[in-house]
Amino acid sequence: MAPGTALVPPLMDHCRGTAIRRYGFELPGRAEFVAAARRLTRQQLTQWGIGEDTCDAAALIVSELFTNAVLHTASERVVCELRDSDGRLRVAVKDQGRRPTGPRLRHAGDDEHGRGLQLVDTLSSFWGTRDAADGPGRIVWAEVPC
Secondary structure, three states, rough: OOOOOOOOOOEEEEEEEEEEEEEEEEEEEOOHHHHHHHHOOOOOHHHHHOOHHHHHHHHHHHHHHHHHHHHOOOOOEEEEEEEEEOOOEHHHHEEEOOOOOOOOOOOOOOOOOOOHHHHHHHOOEEEEEEOOOOOOEEEEEEEEEO
16 A cells, blocks of 8 residues: 555545645554654654654654554554644554454553553543444554644
């Protein structure tokens, strides 16, 4: 899949006079592609002129959500989308998971694992999950103020 065609086809929509910028990419669902997901996220947000703090937060969120998709699902491909609208940046990651439950925020003690969603929760204004409408899989999203 070419960049820009991930979860929604158009790169730019106009809604009630407001420009909505969208960018998407799809990568193999393997751990070695987490860095590529971070890099593509940073490149696009920099091109859009998004501030460095927001870029840092979004790159970390993409990294955590992509990693979760790789570790907790049997996804061959992971799709990421960035959406900039009305001063908010939405990051969405779609996996091909077939588990009956979605990700849950855990309160990890000294455990090295399980902190990813805590980071997402801390860095974002809102986050959530929903089943994919176009087949098996789940979309996990987070919003970051720009």
